Structure formats: C-alpha cells, structure tokens
Amino acid sequence: MPKQLITILGSTGSIGCSTLQVIALHPDKYQVFALAAYSNTELLLEQSMAFKARYAVLVGAIPNSELQQRFKSHGVELLFGLSALDDVAQHESVDTVMAAIVGVAGLQSTLAAARCGKRILLANKESLVVSGKLLMDAVKENHATLLPVDSEHNAIFQSLPVYHQQGLDQAGVKKIILTASGGPFLHKKPHELADITPEQACKHPNWSMGRKISVDSATMMNKALELIEACWLFNASPSQVDILIHPQSIIHSMVTYKDGSVMAQLGCPDMRTPIAYALAYPERIDSGVEMLDLAKIGTLQFEQVNLERFPAIRLAYEVVKAGGTASTIFNAANEVAVENFLDGHIPFNQITQIIETVLNQSAIESVESLETVLNVDRQTRMITQQIIKKSKV
Ligand code: NAD
Ligand code: MG
Secondary structure (H helix, E strand, O other): OOOEEEEEEOOOOHHHHHHHHHHHOOOOOEEEEEEEEOOOHHHHHHHHHHOOOOEEEEOOOOOOHHHHHHHHOOOOEEEEOHHHHHHHHHOOOOOEEEEOOOOHHHHHHHHHHHHOOOEEEEOOHHHHHHHHHHHHHHHHHOOOEEEEOOHHHHHHHHHOOHHHHHOOOOOOEEEEEEEEOOOOOOOOOHHHHOOOOHHHHOOOOOOOOOHHHHHHHHHOHHHHHHHHHHHHHOOOOHHHEEEEEOOOOOEEEEEEEOOOOEEEEEOOOOOHHHHHHHHHOOOOOOOOOOOOOHHHHOOOOOEEOOOOOOHHHHHHHHHHHHOOOHHHHHHHHHHHHHHHHHOOOOOHHHHHHHHHHHHHHOOOOOOOOHHHHHHHHHHHHHHHHHHHHHHHO
16 A cells, blocks of 8 residues: 655644654554644754655745755755645645644645645644635535544544435434533633633643643633534534533543434543544554543543533524624634733633624625635734724723
C-alpha cells in the first residue's frame, strides 16, 4: 500500500502536535507532505525535520530569505502567507488534509481542500459554523471526504450507521446526544465568574487544548459551536440534537434510536483517539492512548444543562433556527470577545453577554458566497470591538 500523503494545517497547535504523535507510530502508513503554522518558527522547523516534510508554511511571518535558507538546509521548502496554505491544502500529491487551524482563519484552506476533493480530517469546527453550507456543498460537489475529528462528532460518526447520509430518520435515529463536560466552572456561582483569570479559564478538568477552545469550553460556547457543527455534519435539525452534561468526559457522545437503543463511543479523554480513527478510517490503528479502565473510574455522572448559567447554549439553538449568517456573526463575536478576555480587557462573565448584544444588533443575510461570509465576519469583528470599547467607558 502506498503511504498516505498528509498536510497538517495548524501543526504547532494542540491538535497538530497530537496528529504528529499518532503519525509517528505509523511510519509505514503516513508521510507528512506539508506542515503549516502561524508563527512558531522553531517548532515548525523541528517538526518539518523530524517528519521530513516537503513544505512548511508560516502564515504570520514576513517573507525572509535567511529563514528560508535555514529550512532549505534541512531539505524543507518554506512558504509564506495565506495563499501558501491553500497551495499545500490542494496540492495534487496530497491525499489527506488535517484542518487544525483555530478559528475562522482555517476556513479558506479547508474550503480549498474540499474543492480539490481531498480527504479532510476536520478539527476546525469554526469553518462549519461560519459557512456550513459552503463547506458541505463543496464537499459534495467535489467528492471530498469529511471526517470529524472533534471528539463528540467523531463519537456520533462512530455511533451512526454508514448510510446515515441518506437521512437521520431513515437511519432510525431519534436523537443525537452531544455530551459536554461543563468546563472548569460547572458549579461555580454566577457572582464568582467575574474574577476568573485567563489561566483559570484555560485549565480544563479533562482535556488539554489550545487557549481559545479552552475558554470556549468554560463559557460552553464550545458546545454551542458544536451544536451547529453537528447540525451541518449529520444533516440534523436543532430539535434532533440534545446536550447533556457529563463531567467525566468518558462518553464522547451518543445516538438514540427509535427502538430505544442508545449507541455511544467511550474512551479516555485524549484527542489522539478521534485523530487515529479519522486518519485510518474505516480501519483502526494504535493511537498511543491509555486504555479505558471503567472499574477505576467507577462512576459516570450526567445532568441537564442550565441555560441560565450557560446562555451560549440557548443562543446556539436560536442561531441555528435563524440560519444564514447568524452563525457567522455568533462565531466572529465570540472570537473577538475571547481574544479580549485573554488579553485582560474584559471579564470572563461578559463574553456571552457581548455575543448576545452583537447578535441583537446585526442583520442576518443568506449565505451566498465566501465573500458574503468573510464580509459579515469582518463587519462583526468591528461591531464587537466597538461594543467592547463602549462597555469600558
Ligand atoms: P491551538 O491554538 O493549540 O493551535 C492552533 C494552530 O493554528 C497553531 O498551529 C497555530 O499556529 C495555527 N494558527 C493560528 N492562527 C492561524 C492563522 N491565522 N493562520 C494559520 N494558522 C494559524 O488550537 P487547537 O486547540 O489545536 O485547536 C485547533 C482547532 O481544533 C480549533 O478549531 C478547535 O476548536 C479544534 N478542536 C480542538 C480540540 C483540542 O483538544 N485541542 C478538540 C476539538 C476540536
Ligand atoms: Mg469537542
């Protein structure tokens, strides 16, 4: 069997590094073609050398021939800028693209991969949230393959029959149950949330992740984005998706069928499992993850989501119902609010309030093109920044 040639977009991040750890276990199956990152030059070089990448991409650096020479002396061609992301995502040699850039910044390269019919391992949930229609259409029209890496969606994918694309109803599905850990502040009192520091918000009880998604987990915006992601991936209506708090993060999600059966996927909370599943699908490979020991864990708990405590979930259901660019606005407002929180400009408990204010002030359009989506994203970022500025005077 020839090796699968892989491009990893966002290789220096949490998902990117975990992907390389799984690939390192299977040198006979996978070969890295290109690695892309924003600005972590040293790690990108180290990874490119270790995995003998043909190309490396630095998006956030000014083109620099000295740096290019450094990479070249190790046999790696270094490229700069946004368009280079598209180039390594759609290159004819590439079989598989791991989309693991954080935020809407990952949208264009994921779309580029879809338009070239690639096998896409999708971690970048934001690209489905901001333009689910464009991405799903591009996948369908170009016979690309979209495999969910997000642990919940990967679990749902594993719990559904292969023919689920014909419709959830036809597959006998009654409900998709997205599980949620509830994040580090599940049982904190609302008044205690004002003084949360970025470090506290980024300390997830079960998962080790990048800073943006860690804050999203603490506000439950992550689950809100995942609801939208699930609707697109599985062609589900919002009423077909329930959210259930499960603080241990052992059951990664479930599917309830008409006959009363519930299928679930369980495992230790480690992203290398869904990454390995997506990499090898439909086969199974070693992921390097510790095996689940349920006797040691002892108890699995569940509770309903409190929508007053976590208004992000209520907003997400409203956003899916509204359709069009509502989710683009939702995502952009969140990205800006999270950046402001991480930079110490707004308190933690204002993140969701700001998102709701922005949603209430924005007009929703239908998603016609990538241009529409990018314009709405840009405008929403400006509006959100203005609202934050006003809230401080
Ligand atoms: P991270 O912050 O650890 O890494 C992000 C990566 O994207 C880095 O390599 C960074 O260099 C790159 N990047 C950032 N901005 C960029 C830009 N403008 N252009 C090009 N590259 C850019 O993030 P992460 O936790 O690995 O998450 C990546 C994606 O996977 C997110 O969409 C997240 O929601 C999703 N996800 C992550 C986890 C997890 O456990 N970390 C789980 C499920 C889904
Ligand atoms: Mg998830």
